[in-house]
Amino acid sequence: MHIFKTKPTAAPLGHESERVDARGAYRIAVDPERRLPREVLAAQLHTLLAVSGDEIGSRPSDLIEYAQRWSRQAAARHSELFDRYREDNAVYEVLVRRTVLGCAPLASMAGAWLQWLTCSGTCEDEFALRTLALYATDLGAGHARRSRGQTYLSLMRATRLSDYAEPIARLAADPRIPDRAFTLPATLLLASRLPSEFTAEIIGADLCLRAVATLPALAPLATHLPTATDWVRLAFDTAPGEEGPGALRRCLELAETLAADPDRAVRMVRGFRWALYQLEEWDNALFDELHRACDPAVEMAELVRARAREAHVYHHDFVLAGRSLSDWFTEARTDPGPLVRALADSRLIRPGRPDASPLITTLVAENGRMFRVFTDNDLAVIRRWIAALPTETPAASNVGRSTPPPPLSLIGLHRPHGPGATPMGIREAYHLLHAREQTDALHHYAAGYVRNWLDRVRETEVHLPTTWEPTGLRTWLLDQHDRHAVEYDSCDEPLPTREELIAESVQLAPMILIDGAWLQGFTDYSLASTEIGFSLFATYWDELGNSELRLNHPLIYRRLLGDMGINLPPTASKEFADWDGFDDKAFAVPVYWLSLSRYPQSFVPELLGLNLAIELSGVGGTYRRMRRSHASHGFDTRFIDIHSTIDNVSTGHSAWASDAVDIYLATVTGTGGAGAADQAWQRVRTGYAALDPVAIGL
Structure with a gap:
């Protein structure tokens, strides 16, 4: 089934050493801190996305209908293949294994391509927030290990195929997965790292995948292995707690919003058509692989090819059909068919009788020359091949000569990003750091800013315990809440005047209008549903109102400023950073937040400490005083009230923050011992101290 008139133009070629294949691109794309060559990558991705397919229409509804029809037809083809071999356990296991891995x-x-479409620069934008809500359905927001990807991992575990599945970058090293399987996800994930360039295309591709719902190749598994995983969760179109295709409806709304703008509409449709083309090509290749693998000789040929490079070293003295076995293996690296046929005719094999064949009896026994050379799965492949061999000499076949589809080949992903411009002062840094993408200059600025900030607070005393105990921080958290309450009750400091309150509120704006920004690194798919990251993502999502504009903290604060007569430019704009009503020092803390958020792996302990300090800082005392101040001058207290509740120390952000620290330290203790945990705890303490601008000398 082919629906496209033309195929994508190949990406521009360069030096061989610069080429990155689909596996390499996938490995690069899943790294949340990886810097990419923006201009080089963007040009290649635009070329790859140039697919013709006018005959499938351009209206979102027409696109969806076409993709759904294709998905049903493709799923029926896969189901028919499975049903054909329902009673043949050996073939059935091959089909399951190759389908799950493919x-x-x-x-x-699943859904990771949406990971960077929301950031501090778009945290007040309705479209971005609706995209974040859609992405949250993929993550299973608020619950650890509930992303669609983690659900698929449970299927891989159930079928005992998860050897390379964690961390996700290792999946690219799994030799059992065909190269072609990485092309679509690698391209989408790379595009996700350039959101300002490819938002429309990503939404179009996402709409295609939501319309397809369950990948066609998985349809028979859902029928044959109904308890292996949560199959409803694996359907791209579903959303937790919603009836029917809730995720598809949400994505369609986003697509219709884009369709109102002619340029973005064209790019959205381009993304959809490209994704459908890639799905069709990949599914055709997978089906062909599955169909061929029903022949035991195909799997045997693949096993021989996989082992040929290593094996040719050890078999110079063994002669097979008049040739050194080493010579056979050299040839088998590109064409294993002749060696497979020669083995079938050799004394190592008894056709139809695996238990009598020396290749998998005496040779692999404890005293055999090939002891432990083959895995259990390898031996199963060889057994199946021998069992299927006819007792009479078969006709020659083309086993192992299939032509793979053209590989993804990208150039320059390992090149430096490009120098870019170093921020000329903290205001320009604030403006530039709102974007997810970064130049080398911005990377060095942000990393240096974080290290310098941390160095200046490293010896600062904090209220955290000097050592972390496995009992956790919950008791300490309650003690701090009590301390804040006592300090509030004993404070007789006069409330600020109206003018003082407005002036203070204005200087806090660069920080509060990016509420949650320190956690935006944990929107990354590989982090957002882990035991540590799920609550950090949930906190970030809460700060933005769970995508409800009326609950969005930056927007609530903007309305408060408006009541005070202060109307500021958009937060991510240069005009905002240059606004002369701000003092330069008003940008110091938010620039630290924005810089730190770029390193959700390198500075995990410091980030956890900062998060705990921020979420705890107001509860019990400061928020109560702020409420009195605002109420006394007739200002809305909504911003303060909402933080007083969601940051609470029992079930709110403060509790989540302390739990995240405890989980992290328990994990470090379990893997690195007490010494590693103590070092990590000191870094948490430093991160906690880093909230205090007084400690920095501001």
Whole structure:
């Protein structure tokens, strides 16, 4: 089934050493801190996305209908293949194994292409917030290990195929997965790292995948292995707690919003058509692989090819059909068919009788020359091949000569990003750091800013315990809440005047209008549903109102400023950073937040400490005083009230923050011992101290 008039133009070629294949691109794309060559990558992705397919229409509804029809037809084809071999356990196991592995690169990162479409620069934008809400359905927001990818991991575990599945970058090293399986997800994930360039295309591709729902190759598994995983969760079109295709409806709304703008509409449709083309090509290749693998000789040929490079070293003295076995293996690296046929005719094999064949009896026994050379799965492949061999000499076949589809080949992903411009002062840094993408200059600025900030607070005393105990921080958290309450009750400091309150509120704006920004690194798919990251993502999502504009903290604060007579430019604009009503020092803390958020792996302990300090800082005392101040001058207290509740120390952000620290330290203790945990705890303490601008000398 082919629906496209032309195929994508190949990406521009360069030096061989610069080429990155689909596996390499996938490995690069899943790294949340990886810097990419923006201009080089963007040009290649635009070329790859140039697919013709006018005959499928351009209206979102027409696109969806076409994709759904294709998905049903493709699923029926896969189901028919499975049904054909329902009673043949050996073939059935091959089909299951190859299907699960073949779908793994895409299904393990389902929805990840939406990961960077929201950031501090778009946290007040309705479209971005609706996109974040859609992405939250993929993550299973608020619950650990509930992303669609984690659900697929449970299928891989149930079928005992998860050897390379964690961390996700290792999946690219799984030799059992065909190269072609990485093309679609790698391209989408790379595009996700350039959101300002490819938002429309990403939404179009996402709409296609939502319309397809369950990957066609997985349809028979849902029928044959109904308890292996949560199959409803693996359907791209579903959303937790919603009836029917809730995720598809949400994505369609986003697509219709884009369709109102002619340029973005064209790009959205381009993304949809490209994704459908890639799905069709990949599914055709997978089906062909499955169909061929029903022949035991195909799997045997693949096993021989996989082992040929290593094996040719050890078999110079063994002669097979008049040739050194080493010579056979050299040839088998590109064409294993002749060696497979020669083995079938050799004394190592008894056709139809695996238990009598020396290749898998005496040779692999404890005293055999090939002891432990083959895995259990390898031996199963060889057994199946021998069992299927006819007792009479078969006709020659083309086993092992299939032509793979053209590989993804990208150039320059390992090149430096490009120098870019170093921020000329803290205001320009604030403006530039709102974007997810970064130049080398911005990377060095942000990393240096974080290290310098941390160095200046490293010896600062904080209220955290000097050592972390496995009992956790919950008791300490309650003690701090009590301390804040006592300090509030004993404070007789006069309330600020109206003018003082407005002036203070204005200087806090660069920080509060990016509420949650320190956590935006944990929107990354590989982090957002982990035991540590799920609550950090949930906190970030809460700060933005769970995508409800009326609950969005930056927007609530803007309305408060408006009541005070202060109307500021958009937060991510240069005009905002240059506004002369701000003092330069008003940008110091938010620039630290924005810089730190770029390193959700390198500075995990410091980030956890900062998060705990921020979420705890107001509860019990400061928020109560702020409420009195605002109420006394007739200003809305909504911003303060909402933080007083959601930051609470029992079930709110403060509790989540302390739990995240405890989980992290328990994990470090379990893997690195007490010494590693103590070092990590000191870094948490430093991160906690880093909230205090007084400690920095501001």
